Structure formats: C-alpha cells, structure tokens
Amino acid sequence: MRPLHSNNPFLRSLTRTLATLPAYQAGAALADAPPAFTEVGVRYSHYSEDDIDASSVIFGATNRYDIDITQLWIEAPVGASWSVALDVQNDYQTGASPWFVGTDQNGQPGVIMSGASIQDNRVEVGVATRYFWADGNAGFNVSHSDEDDYEALSMGFDASWNTAGNTRTWTTSVSSSRDQVNPTQGVIPVFVTNEELDTQSGYFGVSQILSRTAIVRVGLNYTYSDGYLSDPYKLNDQRPQSHERVALSAGYRHFVIDANASVQLDYRYYADSWGVDSHTVELGWAQHFERTTLTPYFRYYSQREADFYQVTADVSETYFADDYRLSSYGAITLGARWAINLGDWTFELEGERYWSDSNWGLYDGDPAPALVEFWRGTMAIIWRFD
Amino acid sequence: MGGPATLVIKPPAGNSATAATLLNEVQSRLADLECRYSRYLPDSLVSTINRRAGSGEFTRLDPESATLLEVADQLWHSSGGLFDITSGVLRKAWRFDAADGAVDLSQLDALQEKVGWEKVERTRDGIYLPLKGMEIDLGGLAKEYAADCAMSLLRGRGVTSGLIELAGDVATIGCQPSGMPWRVGIRAPQGGDPLGGIALSNAAAATSGNYARTLRYEGRTYGHLLNPQTGWPVEGPTGVTVIGENCLSAGAVTTIACLHSPEAAMAWLSEAGLPWLMIDRDAKYTGPLAVELGLMTA
Numbered sequence: 101m102r103p104l105h106s107n108n109p110f111l112r113s114l115t116r117t118l119a120t121l122p123a124y125q126a127g128a129a130l131a132d133a134p135p136a137f138t139e140v141g142v143r144y145s146h147y148s149e150d151d152i153d154a155s156s157v158i159f160g161a162t163n164r165y166d167i168d169i170t171q172l173w174i175e176a177p178v179g180a181s182w183s184v185a186l187d188v189q190n191d192y193q194t195g196a197s198p199w200f201v202g203t204d205q206n207g208q209p210g211v212i213m214s215g216a217s218i219q220d221n222r223v224e225v226g227v228a229t230r231y232f233w234a235d236g237n238a239g240f241n242v243s244h245s246d247e248d249d250y251e252a253l254s255m256g257f258d259a260s261w262n263t264a265g266n267t268r269t270w271t272t273s274v275s276s277s278r279d280q281v282n283p284t285q286g287v288i289p290v291f292v293t294n295e296e297l298d299t300q301s302g303y304f305g306v307s308q309i310l311s312r313t314a315i316v317r318v319g320l321n322y323t324y325s326d327g328y329l330s331d332p333y334k335l336n337d338q339r340p341q342s343h344e345r346v347a348l349s350a351g352y353r354h355f356v357i358d359a360n361a362s363v364q365l366d367y368r369y370y371a372d373s374w375g376v377d378s379h380t381v382e383l384g385w386a387q388h389f390e391r392t393t394l395t396p397y398f399r400y401y402s403q404r405e406a407d408f409y410q411v412t413a414d415v416s417e418t419y420f421a422d423d424y425r426l427s428s429y430g431a432i433t434l435g436a437r438w439a440i441n442l443g444d445w446t447f448e449l450e451g452e453r454y455w456s457d458s459n460w461g462l463y464d465g466d467p468a469p470a471l472v473e474f475w476r477g478t479m480a481i482i483w484r485f486d
Numbered sequence: 487m488g489g490p491a492t493l494v495i496k497p498p499a500g501n502s503a504t505a506a507t508l509l510n511e512v513q514s515r516l517a518d519l520e521c522r523y524s525r526y527l528p529d530s531l532v533s534t535i536n537r538r539a540g541s542g543e544f545t546r547l548d549p550e551s552a553t554l555l556e557v558a559d560q561l562w563h564s565s566g567g568l569f570d571i572t573s574g575v576l577r578k579a580w581r582f583d584a585a586d587g588a589v590d591l592s593q594l595d596a597l598q599e600k601v602g603w604e605k606v607e608r609t610r611d612g613i614y615l616p617l618k619g620m621e622i623d624l625g626g627l628a629k630e631y632a633a634d635c636a637m638s639l640l641r642g643r644g645v646t647s648g649l650i651e652l653a654g655d656v657a658t659i660g661c662q663p664s665g666m667p668w669r670v671g672i673r674a675p676q677g678g679d680p681l682g683g684i685a686l687s688n689a690a691a692a693t694s695g696n697y698a699r700t701l702r703y704e705g706r707t708y709g710h711l712l713n714p715q716t717g718w719p720v721e722g723p724t725g726v727t728v729i730g731e732n733c734l735s736a737g738a739v740t741t742i743a744c745l746h747s748p749e750a751a752m753a754w755l756s757e758a759g760l761p762w763l764m765i766d767r768d769a770k771y772t773g774p775l776a777v778e779l780g781l782m783t784a
Contacts, residue, residue: 104689104731106759110564114735117560120553123631123638124732179665181646233646443759 107391107441135183138176143448143480145169149195149472152211156469158204160213164472165195181233187226187243194219198470199288200335201412201422209411211470214288214333222247236261249332252279258303267309271319274302283332295328305349313355321347330421336413337421344373361387364397375407376426379462392440399433404463411466424472428465431456435476448480489629489653491516493636496663498644508643512636512650519635522551523628525574525621532624540618547611554627555613561627561738562603568745569738570603572615573714574623580719582701582710589703598717630692630737633657637690637733649686657690657733672727672763672779681771682779684729692737694744695725695765711744720744723751725765727775728758736760 106112118124149164168191175185199214226243238259245252256275262268279297283290305319325343349368356363364384371377384397406426408419435452454474458467493512497505522531535545547555561569577583579594600620607614615622629652636650637657648659649668658668667687671680673695684691696709696719708719726743730736739758743751748766755762755773763775771781 104729104760108757108759110560111730111735111739111758111760113564114557114560114738117553117556118732118734121550123635181660181665235644 109390112390135175135177137484138174139482139484140174141172141480141482143169143171143478145171145476145478147474147476149474152198152213152470156211158202158210158212160199160211161196162213163195165193165197167194168192181231183230183232185226185228185230187224187228189222189224189226191222191224191247192220193222197333198422198424199333201469203412209469212335220247220249222250235263249282249284250279251282252277254278254299264308269307271305271307272303274300276300279327281328281332288333288335290332292328292330292332295332297325297327297329299323299325315353317349317351319349321345321349323347331423334421334423336415337423338415338419339408339421340374340419342373346371359387360389361385364395374426376404378403391442392438395437397433397435397437399431399435401431401433402460402462403430404428404461405465409465411468422468424468424470427458427468427471428461428463429456429458429468429471430460430462432460444484446480446482446484448478448482450476450478452476491653492649492651494649495640495645496647498646508640508645511639511643515635515639516632519628519632523554523624525623525625532622535613535615536621539615539620542614544607544609544612544614547613549611552611554624554631555608557627557734557738558622558624559603559608561742565742565745567603567715568713568720569626569742570601570714571622571624571626572603572606572620573601573712574625575600575619575621576712576714576717577710579717580701580708580710580712589701594717598714601714601717626741627734627737629653630655630690630733633690633733654695655690655692655733655737656686658686659688661687672725681781684727684775684779686729689729689731690733690736691727691729692733692740693725693727694737694740696720696722696744713745720746721767722746723748723764724767724769726751726755727763728755729761729775 147165147167147169149166151162152164154162169189171187171189173185173187175183177183196213196218198211200212201209202212204210222245224243224245226241228239228241230237230239236259238257240255240257242255254275254277256273258271258273260269260271263270277299279299281292281295281297283292301321301323303319303321305317307315307317309315323345327341329341329343330337330339347368347370349366351364351366354363364386366382368380369377378401380399380401382397382399384395386393386395405428406421408417409421409423409426411422413420413422431454433452433454435450437448437450439446439448454476456471456473458465458471493509495505495508497508521527524530525532525536527533531545531551538545558571575597576594579590579597581588581590600617605616605620607616633650633652633655634657637648637659640648641659646660647663650657654673656670661667667685669683670686670691671683672693674681696711700707700709711720711722712718713720722744726740728736728739730739739755739760739762743755743764746754748764751764752772755764761775762773763779764772766772776782
C-alpha cells in the first residue's frame with residue numbers, strides 16, 4: 101500500500117474544502133481500516149528533577165531522579181483487516197528520593213534523602229493486535245515489564261465503534277495486571293521481601309463530532325487495585341491494601357479555519373478511596389504550517405491530600421505516609437510540541453517544564469517539604485513505508 | 487453523466503441490506519447528483535444556471551453545490567486559470583461530439599468572450615453568469631464526486647469491500663473479498679489490453695486523457711481538452727492517472743495535469759506528491775506508477 105497523504109498546499113486546501121461535504125467527513129471518509137503502511141518509530145525522553153532545596157534536607161544528597169526513556173515500536177498491517185504492533189521500552193533511572201520526613205533541631209520538617217546511589221533499569225515489551233471492520237476496531241495487547249525489584253504482566257482489550265452516521269465514536273477498554281514486588285536492599289534498609297499487587301481497570305467513553313470544526317469527548321475510568329500498595333523505599337509508608345480510583349475526563353477540539361489551527365481543551369477529575377481528589381485542566385493551541393505543527397500548551401493540576409498523609413508520618417495510625425505525592429498541592433506545566441512531516445518521515449520534539457507548590461492548590465493541607473519540579477524533553481523519529 | 491458505470495460490492499455480514507438494496511441506494515444517489523449536475527438534463531441545476539445567464543437572475547445553491555463550485559474556484563486558482571468550468575462553450579467551435587468532428591473557428595473569438603470564471607458572480611449561496619450564452623459545466627468534478635459519494639454511502643451501510651467505476655474513475659472500499667487489494671487496469675491510449683493492474687485499497691484512481699475524443703484539423707489531431715485562455719485544444723499529456731484518498735482529489739490533480747504541457751504536467755504531478763502515471767504524446771510512460779507497472783525503469 102502506498103502512502104496517499106500529501107502535504108501539497110493545493111491538496112491540503114482542497115481537503116479542507118471537501119471536509120464540509122458529508123461524503124468526506126472524518127467518520128465517513130475514513131472508515132476504520134488497518135494502517136495503510138508500516139510504521140517504525142523511536143522515541144527518546146529525558147526526565148530530570150531539580151535538586152531539592154538544601155534548606156529542606158536534614159540529611160543526604162540534594163540531587164533527585166534523572167530518567168532516560170527509550171522506546172522503539174513497529175506497527176504493520178496484516179491482510180485486509182488486521183494490524184500488529186510491537187513496542188519495547190527501556191527506562192534507566194538514577195538519583196535519590198526522599199526516604200522519610202523528620203524534624204530538625206528547630207522542630208521544622210525536613211527530608212532525609214535516600215542517598216545518591218540508586219540505579220535501576222526497567223524493560224517493557226508489549227505486543228498488540230487489532231482487528232478493523234467498517235464501523236470500528238478492536239485490539240488486544242499483552243505487556244511484560246521487568247526491573248530489579250519489580251515485575252509486571254498486563255493484558256488489555258479495547259474496542260471502538262462508530263454510530264450516528266459515523267459522527268459518534270464509542271470506546272471501551274478493560275485491562276488487568278499482576279505485579280510482583282521484590283525490593284532490593286541498598287543504602288537504605290528495606291523491610292519488604294515479596295509482595296503482589298493485582299489491578300483491574302475499565303474505561304468507557306464517547307466522542308461526538310459537533311460540526312466540521314468541533315469535536316467533544318467524555319470518558320469514565322474505574323481502576324481497582326488489591327495488594328501491596330505502599331512504597332517499600334520509604335521508611336514511614338503504610339498504605340491500605342486496596343485502592344479504588346475513578347477518573348472522569350473530557351476534551352474539546354475546535355479547528356479555527358482562518359488561523360489554520362486548533363484549540364485543545366481538556367479536563368480531568370480524579371477521586372480515589374484514599375481521599376485524594378484532583379482536577380487537571382490543559383489548554384493547547386495547535387498551529388499548523390505547511391509541513392509542521394507547533395503546539396504550545398499549559399496545564400494546571402490541583403490535588404487534595406490523602407486521608408492518611410501527614411508531613412511527618414504518625415506511625416501509630418493504621419495507615420500513614422509522608423510521601424509528597426499524597427499531599428495537597430498545585431502544579432503548573434508549560435510545554436510545547438513540534439512535529440514536522442517530510443514525506444514518509446516525521447520528526448517530533450517536545451519540551452516541558454513542571455513547577456509545583458503547596459500554595460497553588462485548591463485544597464488546604466500542610467505543605468510537603470519535598471515537592472518536585474522537573475524538566476522533560478522528548479524527541480522522536482517515525483518512518484512510514486509500504 | 488454520460489458514461490458507463492460498474493459497481494462491485496460484498497454486502498456486509500449480519501446486515502439485512504442485500505446487494506440489490508445497496509445497488510438501488512447507490513443508483514438513487516447517482517441519479518440525484520445527475521439531476522443536479524448534468525448539463526444534458528434541461529431541468530438540472532447546472533442547466534438552470536446556464537439558462538439564466540445574462541438574465542439578471544441569481545440561482546440559489548444548496549450547500550453541497552456551493553461547495554463543489556468552491557472546489558472549482560480552487561482548481562481555477564491553482565491551475566492559473568487553465569481549469570475553468572466556463573470553458574465548455576468553446577465546444578461550439580471544436581465540435582468533438584459531432585460525427586464529422588467539424589471545426590468552426592469563425593465564432594471562436596465571440597465564444598471566448600463568454601469564457602472566464604473570474605467573470606462569474608457568486609455569493610455565499612448563489613451564482614450568476616453575467617453574459618448571455620455563458621455556461622458552466624461540472625463534468626470535470628461531478629463524476630469523481632459521485633464515485634466518492636457512492637463509496638461514502640456504502641461505508642455507512644457497513645460495506646467493507648467494494649469498488650465503483652464511473653467512466654474510468656475508480657474508488658474502492660477495503661480489499662477484494664479474498665483479502666487481496668483491488669486491481670485496476672489502465673486503458674492504453676492505443677487500445678488493446680489494459681496497462682497492468684494498479685493495486686488499490688481504500689483509495690481511488692482517476693484518469694484524464696486527451697485520447698478518448700479527438701478530431702483532426704488541418705492535418706493535426708487535437709484532443710478534447712481546451713485551453714480557456716487561447717480557445718484552442720491544449721497540447722498536453724495524452725493521459726494521466728493519479729491515485730488518491732478520494733476520487734475527487736485524484737481527479738483534480740489529473741485534470742489540471744492534462745491541461746499543462748507535458749513538462750509542466752510532470753512538475754505539477756511530482757509536486758502533488760501522490761502516485762501518478764503519465765503517458766506523453768509519444769506514448770512514453772513516466773511516473774511512480776509507470777515504474778510499479780513495469781512500463782519504465784526507475
């Protein structure tokens with residue numbers, strides 16, 4: 101199969117005009133079909149947390165995590181109705197993280213860091229296959245993740261189908277995973293040897309084309325985990341054995357014809373059985389040029405702390421944690437994605453900066469001393485061929 | 487629309503629609519388009535617009551027709567005025583349909599006065615031809631659009647394997663029921679067996695040619711495609727085939743290519759970035775599809 105996408109300005113302009121005719125509208129013109137060509141891609145991301153403020157540290161190094169993520173994938177059509185995909189990802193993590201929060205000689209909370217010697221490598225391999233029919237498609241995937249202290253096997257099934265003259269797309273998915281936790285002894289003592297965690301998740305959502313320039317999406321996700329949910333590398337961390345999570349998400353895309361750009365607005369509400377709930381709002385502007393698309397975006401996040409979170413954990417309670425990720429805080433992300441298409445090749449770059457502060461949230465709570473701030477950069481090369 | 491049609495479909499499993507039902511629906515859709523866009527039917531929208539030329543009366547357009555005229559406007563701009571749906575009146579001087587292929591150049595200057603898309607008055611939902619005798623002809627768009635409409639209708643009925651051919655333009659859904667891509671032959675200008683078979687799946691192939699209707703004038707053979715700026719037949723490629731996601735886009739690229747000189751046509755086709763094949767006046771084949779079909783070496 102030959103690539104039939106063209107970046108020729110005349111054809112792009114013609115496509116925009118034809119998009120107003122029902123015969124060419126997204127669902128109708130692009131009935132579900134396997135990819136017409138094979139796609140091979142490689143993506144590299146570097147995630148780098150800022151050093152923790154020395155005034156917040158009672159003992160230990162101030163540097164935090166750096167993670168290098170390399171992903172390779174291939175997706176290819178098989179016959180008239182199927183596609184298969186292989187995805188391999190390697191994460192290499194170095195640095196230190198908060199071990200626990202104590203108090204200094206002035207009674208002020210401060211972090212005792214784990215030391216700077218943590219190194220970990222994770223490899224995940226996933227395979228997926230997908231069946232396409234005129235009004236929808238369904239996929240099945242299996243993945244296995246392995247690292248020194250953690251092993252996970254997961255599988256999932258998803259399906260989407262079109263109704264209402266192909267203007268409405270329903271999507272559902274279910275997944276299940278079993279994780280084995282075998283923490284390694286390092287510079288900090290670990291008191292856990294062999295634990296398990298089972299997780300089941302389900303999603304149901306719908307997207308609706310409102311007009312030739314607008315589409316809206318809503319979805320509901322439910323996840324239930326049962327097993328070992330604490331962080332074995334934190335001294336004072338005793339979490340419940342089960343965790344129920346619900347997330348409601350919504351998105352809106354509006355194409356602005358005159359600007360050749362689209363406005364992207366997303367919202368997500370999350371709540372769980374540990375008392376955490378959060379709001380995420382993201383606003384993006386995808387500006388299309390002849391061969392490139394530049395998408396700056398802004399994201400705001402606000403979280404309410406878990407019922408058992410305290411700045412310094414009270415280990416006399418049934419459940420306790422001093423993990424900053426369970427505290428009340430707010431966060432802002434600024435980023436931009438850039439993609440250029442050169443025939444069969446696509447190049448992507450993305451960079452984002454994340455700041456967090458206990459005063460930026462919508463909810464009250466004691467300020468955690470170890471909130472994280474980070475940079476993340478990503479580059480990808482994608483090649484499509486017959 | 488003045489040409490033969492072929493429809494091949496595999497009715498969807500688990501759907502009550504039979505092949506006969508689907509065929510009826512496609513025929514109804516094509517008939518609806520013909521009733522509006524045929525210049526041969528006196529009550530069609532196109533005939534009404536033409537009849538009102540110079541009368542001062544605008545013709546109101548439905549959104550679909552207004553969009554097709556917007557497409558015609560884009561093709562006119564992109565071709566530097568070579569694609570002009572008002573150029574049909576020149577056929578009164580170049581009578582390709584006449585049995586004797588007669589040429590009457592005495593009225594060419596007068597006819598050219600009535601050619602020019604830039605003279606047409608358009609509003610958001612209306613059109614008016616300001617000169618009596620002006621005409622529009624959507625023949626360069628309507629057939630390809632009809633093929634796309636038929637495929638869209640069938641997709642909406644759950645058809646996953648289908649092909650329609652309208653006088654040489656082909657649109658497909660999925661692959662053949664066997665799972666193999668559809669194979670579409672290209673007619674050779676000199677006649678005889680088709681030139682190989684192009685594999686198509688969820689794609690369309692449009693062909694424009696200057697060989698199907700010709701006439702001889704003063705010892706030379708001319709094809710039926712006319713240059714609206716000179717009033718004379720263009721001396722472009724003999725034939726062009728382009729594959730695209732839909733038939734109308736592929737057809738737009740082929741039609742504009744055929745209105746250019748062979749050299750300019752090659753540049754236009756290469757720039758368009760879609761798979762193409764060109765047959766020049768010396769019956770030489772060029773383009774990625776010519777390589778694919780073994781008609782030329784890479």
